[in-house]
Amino acid sequence: MSGRRWTDCHAQLAVMDAMIFFAVAGLVSSALLANSLGGPAEPGLEQADNLRARAADMLRAFLDASLGREVVVLSEGSELVVPASARVSYCIVTELAALENVADEGAFADMNDALSTVLRALSDPHVTAYACVYDMSAPGAILALPSPLPDSSNVYGSSCILGEELGAAYSIVLLLDPSPPLEGLHVG
């Protein structure tokens, strides 16, 4: 009688050991899968790096490109025709120099529209590009293309110095907003 009780206890112990082994195997397997599914880097960080590299590439191409169409600037009765082949960097520096000399901001509406068109051509369907220019000596953007700038903290950018050859120091920042543009969406 007592022999039966004794061996039963041993059988119970074998099942317990097997269950513990199964539990440990489950833990090890889940750790292994979690580690391999996590990957070497977070997908968010990888996307941010790609967007920053893309912004730097886009900024370089944007500044060196031609405006693409002839633009007329009307200021204080005089008419300035900017040819279609004028570089974007030249157009921006010219506009900033004119704005410093208290030129009417509305006079450059057509040019800003042409510059925004260049940015739209560069934008991917899932990323919207914005450019803003800062005066190194004063806070706040003095030019935003297209205006207004995105109200999102989830933007990635690249910057460079502009107008050094003219003795001015402007910083141009190209921002990429990965949220889809609201243009064309009709909300009832």
Place this chain on the structure above:
Amino acid sequence: MRKDDRAVAGFFEDLAVMVFVLAGVSLLISAYVWSSMIAQAQTEQERLDYLAEDFVTRVVSQAMETGEGPAGPSVSVLRGLDLPAVAQESLVGRCVAASISVLHPYHQLVISFSSTDPCDALLTGYSVELMNAVDEAGMVVISEVRCVVW
């Protein structure tokens, strides 16, 4: 018949133990196989992305070397680029689809190339780079080199 007074039920008593042990072992084996498959796919993806990036860099540098002027190569130089030769040089045993197109001030496909050999496409590598070029009218256009490798 002898009485089972030592509580040894033979095969049936060990069945529960065997089920737990086998389940644990198979869980470990399947997790190992699955994670090595994922690691292999990640390595292959990185390799394909690197190959695509390398192809685009080679195309851009070849265009810059061939092209004249500080504004970049001309569009006709881009049109004359030998993309199959670049693919043969950098992508041995891989398939590629590449294109160069103008994005601004007009949209135009300059040149495209795609491998004709059949390849399995379970994973693809992708790369894109922008470059400036001068068109026939003297305008500095923005062109884009795109490439998909599988």
